[in-house]
Amino acid sequence: MKNQNILYIIIGVVILAGGYFFLSESAPVPSREAAASPVVELKNGDTYDLTAGYVAKTIGDMRHAMLAYNGSIPGPIIKVAQGAEITINFKNNTDIPALLHSHGVRMDNAFDGSQLQQKEMKPGESFSYKLKFPDAGIYWYHPHAKEVYGQGLGLYGAFIVAPADSDYFPPVNREIPLFLSDAPIENGKIALDKDMASHSLMGHYGNVMLINGEDAYNLDAQTGEAIRLYVVNAANARPFNFAIEGLKLKLVGADNGAYERASFIDSVVISPSERAIIDIFIPNAGIYEIQNKTPNRVYALGTISAKSDHPDISYAREFDALQTNQGTIQSINPFRAFFDQEPTKHLALTIDMGGDQMPMESMNHGGRMAQESPDGIEWDDANQMMNRMSNAGSIKWKIVDRDTGKENMDIDWTFTQDTPMKIRIFNDPDSMHPMQHPIHFHGQRFLVIARDGAEQTNLAWKDTVLVKAGETVDIILDPSNPGEWMAHCHISEHLEAGMIFRFRVK
Numbered sequence: 001m002k003n004q005n006i007l008y009i010i011i012g013v014v015i016l017a018g019g020y021f022f023l024s025e026s027a028p029v030p031s032r033e034a035a036a037s038p039v040v041e042l043k044n045g046d047t048y049d050l051t052a053g054y055v056a057k058t059i060g061d062m063r064h065a066m067l068a069y070n071g072s073i074p075g076p077i078i079k080v081a082q083g084a085e086i087t088i089n090f091k092n093n094t095d096i097p098a099l100l101h102s103h104g105v106r107m108d109n110a111f112d113g114s115q116l117q118q119k120e121m122k123p124g125e126s127f128s129y130k131l132k133f134p135d136a137g138i139y140w141y142h143p144h145a146k147e148v149y150g151q152g153l154g155l156y157g158a159f160i161v162a163p164a165d166s167d168y169f170p171p172v173n174r175e176i177p178l179f180l181s182d183a184p185i186e187n188g189k190i191a192l193d194k195d196m197a198s199h200s201l202m203g204h205y206g207n208v209m210l211i212n213g214e215d216a217y218n219l220d221a222q223t224g225e226a227i228r229l230y231v232v233n234a235a236n237a238r239p240f241n242f243a244i245e246g247l248k249l250k251l252v253g254a255d256n257g258a259y260e261r262a263s264f265i266d267s268v269v270i271s272p273s274e275r276a277i278i279d280i281f282i283p284n285a286g287i288y289e290i291q292n293k294t295p296n297r298v299y300a301l302g303t304i305s306a307k308s309d310h311p312d313i314s315y316a317r318e319f320d321a322l323q324t325n326q327g328t329i330q331s332i333n334p335f336r337a338f339f340d341q342e343p344t345k346h347l348a349l350t351i352d353m354g355g356d357q358m359p360m361e362s363m364n365h366g367g368r369m370a371q372e373s374p375d376g377i378e379w380d381d382a383n384q385m386m387n388r389m390s391n392a393g394s395i396k397w398k399i400v401d402r403d404t405g406k407e408n409m410d411i412d413w414t415f416t417q418d419t420p421m422k423i424r425i426f427n428d429p430d431s432m433h434p435m436q437h438p439i440h441f442h443g444q445r446f447l448v449i450a451r452d453g454a455e456q457t458n459l460a461w462k463d464t465v466l467v468k469a470g471e472t473v474d475i476i477l478d479p480s481n482p483g484e485w486m487a488h489c490h491i492s493e494h495l496e497a498g499m500i501f502r503f504r505v506k
């Protein structure tokens with residue numbers, strides 16, 4: 001608690017002394033209105049043009065300048081078959097640097113779209129990404145440069161990879177991607193700054209909730225319809241506890257494909273960049289509210305409006321059955337021998353403050369965060385002033401290799417291809433600001449096998465794991481994909497505040 005006091009004091013001092021607390025002019029609202037997201041089916045060998053640029057989008061009763069891929073938020077829903085290879089000709093038509101990162105896709109290293117592989121693309125530049133999709137499920141593309149601003153303004157889109165095995169997922173009537181996000185709207189403007197990284201402490205928690213870029217999202221449905229929801233958290237920082245009032249959720253998949261076993265749940269926590277594949281069945285006509293159900297507050301995110309007409313085919317029986325996924329179980333089997341081994345690598349998540357440490361009792365908010373997040377997750381921004389005033393100059397978020405003491409980009413691990421690695425990640429509860437961090441590994445997949453020593457019994461392949469404040473998580477990394485890759489916190493503001501390291505697979 002004492003450390004937290006010091007943190008808040010220091011941030012206050014830095015800000016009051018520096019006085020750099022402003023927003024640059026937001027981009028002018030263009031005449032081009034955001035379009036509806038198209039569904040684009042690409043075959044093996046196809047090429048597709050994708051351009052990032054400004055659009056006008058109405059949120060609430062205000063038109064805003066937002067960013068979009070091919071003019072829609074989310075960008076095109078790109079459907080491919082498992083195993084397909086496609087080429088995306090990406091053009092940066094924005095006024096900020098850009099990279100196209102295809103999140104969770106185990107593509108060749110050269111096309112990862114991070115700063116390790118290519119220089120950030122200037123406005124007007126183009127790059128061709130050759131992507132291959134070895135895994136079924138939901139993946140997504142987003143910027144890996146100026147992410148706080150670009151992704152926060154709407155740069156995100158989906159890859160839906162149809163399984164090679166048609167029985168991989170249970171049958172449904174329809175598939176719908178749902179991008180969860182939020183926008184920080186102040187004085188009628190989206191308060192994201194192109195030129196300055198602010199809110200480095202917690203990240204931007206928006207005050208307007210969005211699904212697929214809409215503040216009043218509605219999905220029309222039929223009674224008796226089974227719908228697969230591909231839910232993606234595209235927010236910069238906010239974790240969601242996804243629920244639909246009056247409906248049970250059937251959790252069938254996660255980041256990189258199906259769970260070993262489908263399960264019925266009331267809600268699921270989805271942190272930035274994580275995905276949940278959720279089947280629902282509409283029992284009756286009516287309105288169902290999509291919610292972010294946190295311990296202190298329920299946020300309305302949108303609605304499902306079910307009419308009384310029925311679909312031609314009913315999958316009611318398939319929905320009620322809880323399928324076992326042999327493909328996932330068999331893909332995990334070779335890794336089980338490693339579950340009980342001692343971890344080879346140990347990471348700690350923590351924070352550092354720059355500058356002189358000066359006491360200033362008036363800024364003392366200590367202890368508050370911990371009290372408001374007894375479950376180790378900050379569901380909303382309870383310290384808005386402190387958060388707003390923090391920036392990448394005053395705060396350094398850190399991933400520490402506990403075996404060597406190295407931090408962030410000084411960490412340089414080398415893994416042998418196809419040799420599983422057990423990594424223990426500890427989120428220090430005594431740091432100056434303990435909070436949850438979604439840790440993402442590029443280009444690989446992993447299993448979350450234990451939380452605080454408790455064995456996880458229903459697994460799915462993942463590329464991001466939420467580590468709560470105080471929590472210890474064990475993962476088994478499958479270093480299947482050679483090259484030089486990044487691992488980082490997927491709170492965009494934490495990434496920009498240094499919370500990143502590199503590893504090689506040889």
Ligand SMILES: [Cu+2]
Nearest residue numbers: 437489491494
């Ligand atoms: Cu973080």
